[in-house]
Amino acid sequence: MxxxxxxxxxxxxxxxxxxxxxxxxxxxxxxxxxxxxxxxxxxxxxxxxxxxxxxxxxxxxxxxxxxxxxxxxTNRAEFPKGHPVHGAWPDSMTAAEFRMSREAFGLSAEWLAERLGVALKTIQRWENGHRPVPEGVAREMGEMTTAMHMGAAHLCAEFLITADDPVLMIPRTGTLFGFPASWYRALVEQIRENLENEYGEQGLAAATFRVVYFDEVEAQS
Incomplete structure (x- = not known):
């Protein structure tokens, strides 16, 4: 090639x-x-x-x-009137924004297609700009950002900040609680951001937590 x-x-x-x-x-x-x-x-x-x-x-x-x-x-005036870039956030997503969100969540196109109930080719067409991202899907992607920040990352931060020399365990492969291993890797940086921005000096100290795979811990048992 x-x-x-x-x-x-x-x-x-x-x-x-x-x-x-x-x-x-x-x-x-x-x-x-x-x-x-x-x-x-x-x-x-x-x-x-x-x-x-x-x-x-x-x-x-x-x-x-x-x-x-x-x-x-550049600026919005460079794009034709019907381009998604002219839509209101968060009801409108460009192809690039949609793919950025998926990758920021650490999700494969296949996983997202299954959860959204659409074909893989549909996800690919949204990301290629061959088909506009539906408003409902754009809103859901925005809500996922909030849920990841306020939900999963917050729950982990609350435990890490009270632990001595905290170490976070994540799956190396497969899924856990319905999410793929790649999602957990993306979650780690969101947890660090929460600790650094929301918990003062205690959070800054906790944000230095280390990350290991579950199987590393099991191997030590």
């Missing part, structure tokens, strides 16, 4: 995420590392040729041009 990687050669999903060091599929475990010629071709197709693939991540960030922010910024 040469050039830009837009779909997974293993499962055909177009749930492709690109990082500075690899390309990964959200639908399965397929990925291309930065040492693979496919990644180099992919990076070049994205216009990343000026940032060597073997360059350290921090150095790559430091090498961003001074007009980086300006290069990413």
């Amino acid at each position: 040469n050039g830009l990687i837009t779909s997974c050669p293993q499962c055909a999903s177009n749930d492709i995420s690109t990082y500075s060091f690899y390309v990964a599929c959200g639908g399965c475990d397929w990925s291309v590392q930065d040492t693979d010629p496919q990644f180099t071709a992919h990076a070049e197709a994205l216009g990343w040729a000026n940032v060597p693939c073997d360059q350290p991540i921090i150095a790559a960030i430091d090498s961003l041009p001074a007009d980086f922010g300006a290069a990413l910024t």
Whole structure:
């Protein structure tokens, strides 16, 4: 495969995420590392040729041009009247916003499709912008953000702040309480944010908690 990687050669999903060091599929475990010629071709197709693939991540960030922010910024007037960007938040979501929310929750397109009761292709069409995200779905994604912050993250923060040298256990694979392991990894950062912003100095201290997989604890038993 040469050039830009837009779909997974293993499962055909177009749930492709690109990082500075690899390309990964959200639908399965397929990925291309930065040492693979496919990644180099992919990076070049994205216009990343000026940032060597073997360059350290921090150095790559430091090498961003001074007009980086300006290069990413535009205004709503640039979009046609019917584009979702003109809709009112949170009843309207653009394709990019929908995918960002899903990835921020640590959820695969397959998992979200099942929970929303739609086909995987429907999720992919929303994320590709081939079909508008329904208002009800946009609102639900917004409500999930609040629920994650005020619900799950809050419950964990309340226990971590009272524990001595707290260590948070999360699943390595599979599901727990109906959520996939990837959701728990995303939850960790939300918990840290809650502790740092809502509990004063005690929260800042608790926010240094370590994270391990459940099976690591079981192995020590």
